[in-house]
Amino acid sequence: MAKSWEEINARIASGDAVVLTAEEFAQVAAEDGVKAAARKVDVVTTGTFGPMCSSGAFLNFGHADPPIKMGEIELNDVPASGGLAAVDTYLGVTEPSRTRGIEYGGAHVIEDLLRGRAVRLRARGPGTDCYPRTEIDTWVTLDDLNQAYLFNPRNAYQNYAVAVNSTDRTLRTYLGTLLPKYGNATYCSSGSLSPLLNDPTYRAIGVGTRCFVAGAPGFVAWEGTQHNPNQARDDNGVPVAPSGTLAVIADLKAADAGFFSAATMSGYGVSAFVGVGVPIPVLDEDLAATLALTDAQLSATVFDYGVARRSRPNLGTVTYEELRGGAIEVEGRKVPCGPISSLAVARRIAEDLKRWVAEERFTLSAPLRPLPGPGAPPFKPLEERGEPEPVLGAEEASGDA
């Protein structure tokens, strides 16, 4: 039994589609079997809401009179990129404020804009014939901006690390505070609700996939940065360590501060909780089988963050069911654990998306281009080396051609 994208979209359009969240689907599959569940259900919705550092927004301010070519740009004292055209910028969520440090950063500016607050824009420019002005100091709201869209280079990580700390001092990391001597463990995934854990080999999620981004309808724009489909996988083909990622795009003006929340990881830096959800069509039984996986069948790898090297010691795997239980076993010890990604909000995202698809007829888009899958060129670390030798004769060679 296989269903096509067109069949599923026709059922969504006519209001007949059966849509369940990934958790509900797993339950149906457990009761009726994967085969029956695949027949009965058309779309499964997923969701995740954790700190996603690689996020930010493109903004266009419009031209002042006289106009300025903005070079150094600050929004509420947070530097934004001046390397675009005259009145465009990209504001990264992790950028700290010049005055308040990591207690207020790019993520907080975006959250303030979303909450309708005015933000102070200060910029300097070189003063050119077409852009004579050299300085501007004004206030803008989200409504004032021409374009404001989230473009998040890396969201929705396919699985993540479970972090512990073997050293005898407290560590402040992007995975939260890690207590000394394996005092706790933290993890960051919505497990069985997580988008890429439900479609582990990227059959239904690719470039052009319509999805939920921070409360707005958005798209998967590309593979995410650091996308690494070649990680170790379990018997179901699901990665057991950080693997694929998504770059996503959505209109900031349609986003909701309930699904985009600024965060400060003490002793580490600024980040933002971003809500991402992807509706997945139940195309066939193979896809249904991974959609039906539960927290008991999904695992993550424990890494020792006490060793600050590129490859941290791997201390084995644990299931999401164990993690949700509040304690895991590491090296023979019982270690209390807590999440940094909100399951409660992930559930709200999957529910909202279910309503979008079932009631608001949010149809699905087949990938325009697949994401690189297992077997893709390996993900490379940065090797340090000296300046490469110039390529001899390059100029003459081009002259000869």
Add this chain to the structure above:
Amino acid sequence: MRRRLDLTFPPRQAKKPITWHLVRDFDLVPNILRAQIQPGQYGRMVVEVSGKREDIEAAMAFLAHEGLEVRPAASDIALDEERCVVCGLCTAVCKPGAMVLGERAELVFDKDKCVYCEACVSACPRRAVTLSF
């Protein structure tokens, strides 16, 4: 009456049997909520004492005279539910299990278990937990 005190010990005082003095000399009932004391280092202890008002005041004067820094300790932990995104990160640092995730992944705060260690205050990425004195 009951008072919660936040005591900082200078290195040379770390070996003194302070709690014993509180009991014997001032008739107080101490309940140590948190202590980190090592010989030769600055130490810190959060202790709840119950007893008569004048005894508590006399004990505080004694502690100050002994070179300890005496401050009122946090008496309340407040959770701003508007700011909280229910990530659960506070539960990962709350040793006594005062902050835990419930059945439906909701955040449950059991004040009775809280020892006012403040670990959740700095751990919360949303700055949703605050202390008051």
